[in-house]
Amino acid sequence: NGTSTYSIACIPADGIGPEVIAAGVEVLKTLSEVSDFKFQFEDYDWSSETYLKRGQYIPDGGLESLKKHDAILFGAVGAPSVPDHISLWGLRLAICQPLQQYANVRPTKILKGTQSPLRNAHTGDLDWVIIRENSEGEYAGQGGRSHRGMPWETSTEVSIFTRHCVERLIRFAFETAQKRPKKHLTVVTKSNAQRNGMVMWDEIAQEVGKHFPDVTVKKMLVDAMTCEMVLKPNTLDTIVATNLHADILSDLAAALAGSIGIAPTSNLDPTRENPSMFEPIHGSAFDIAGKGVANPVGTFWTCAEMVRWLGQEAAADRLISCMETVCGNGVLTRDLGGSANTKEVTDAVCAEIKKQS
Numbered sequence: 001n002g003t004s005t006y007s008i009a010c011i012p013a014d015g016i017g018p019e020v021i022a023a024g025v026e027v028l029k030t031l032s033e034v035s036d037f038k039f040q041f042e043d044y045d046w047s048s049e050t051y052l053k054r055g056q057y058i059p060d061g062g063l064e065s066l067k068k069h070d071a072i073l074f075g076a077v078g079a080p081s082v083p084d085h086i087s088l089w090g091l092r093l094a095i096c097q098p099l100q101q102y103a104n105v106r107p108t109k110i111l112k113g114t115q116s117p118l119r120n121a122h123t124g125d126l127d128w129v130i131i132r133e134n135s136e137g138e139y140a141g142q143g144g145r146s147h148r149g150m151p152w153e154t155s156t157e158v159s160i161f162t163r164h165c166v167e168r169l170i171r172f173a174f175e176t177a178q179k180r181p182k183k184h185l186t187v188v189t190k191s192n193a194q195r196n197g198m199v200m201w202d203e204i205a206q207e208v209g210k211h212f213p214d215v216t217v218k219k220m221l222v223d224a225m226t227c228e229m230v231l232k233p234n235t236l237d238t239i240v241a242t243n244l245h246a247d248i249l250s251d252l253a254a255a256l257a258g259s260i261g262i263a264p265t266s267n268l269d270p271t272r273e274n275p276s277m278f279e280p281i282h283g284s285a286f287d288i289a290g291k292g293v294a295n296p297v298g299t300f301w302t303c304a305e306m307v308r309w310l311g312q313e314a315a316a317d318r319l320i321s322c323m324e325t326v327c328g329n330g331v332l333t334r335d336l337g338g339s340a341n342t343k344e345v346t347d348a349v350c351a352e353i354k355k356q357s
């Protein structure tokens, strides 16, 4: 039973990406020192800066070289110098879509020591996993623009929903719900106004649900869902929705849990044919970039989810528990109402990992 070594591709990219990924790598190294596995990190300098120099985010052969790793750790992409739709499609979606990382998994909870902006919600009252369709839907890239600049300019943004992709995602959501204590799944659509794709989603959820008799299912329209999240957070557990709907709901979820700075995202290929990609939910936050004050907790939680996906359940739980202890001790960045900087939080988590082993 030799020591496993996991090969990790790091793509820090833009803004606070490099700051939080450096913090994450430090914590992962500390975790591996007290565990029986190792990491080998390889840095990829793909960013908006290199895009402006070379004309492409991912160089020729780049995707192939990503495939040789066990997982990908991603920072954030987006810079004032490049339009957001170019950077997002040039880097992040250019990895997720071809690598078929079709399940975007976004856990959220109120961490100990942190406060929800909801007056009556405390640790334990809000503990969700949002599963977002990550390969098609509203972000399928179908559509076009004609008569540019004319008063009669026309544009279309076509949503694509295929039975294949919806079914595999909903099955993954049921499996996730089944593994959680509440075994509860909320299927979010907009099947009153959007009468084709969304009605198909509802039907597929009903069909797939027959194979998961122990999971309670609730159907909800996306607009009603925003109210439910704010007013009755403890009635929700696992949530599945389309690419666009879940994108929006998961930002709301992160804000309700206290800060966009704490939440993680996993872009999973559940077939494990390709490496999966792990990233904090937040963006490149240029307003605070370079100041050393970015909250690294979202990246630590991201690293824990990566470690879990690699099969090291116990180490993942340990990392989360250390991170929660540090938050509980009040070592918090400014977005959480504290005064600690990125390095102080990182050092505290590393010290806690060593202490707890």
Ligand code: NAI
Pocket (backbone or CB within 6 Å): 016, 075, 076, 077, 078, 079, 080, 084, 088, 092, 260, 261, 262, 279, 281, 282, 283, 284, 285, 286, 287, 288, 293, 294, 295, 296, 298, 333, 335
């Ligand atoms: P953002 O998440 O970068 O920032 C929103 C607000 O939250 C800002 O006030 C920021 O300072 C704060 N914030 C974010 N992360 C934080 C952290 N770790 N610690 C403390 N405060 C934090 O979202 P925004 O401003 O909408 O987007 C900025 C850029 O990031 C855009 O170019 C956008 O396209 C890109 N973006 C990229 C994502 C990705 O790579 N997956 C995801 C979201 C946005």
Ligand code: MG
Pocket (backbone or CB within 6 Å): 247, 248, 251
């Ligand atoms: Mg988003």
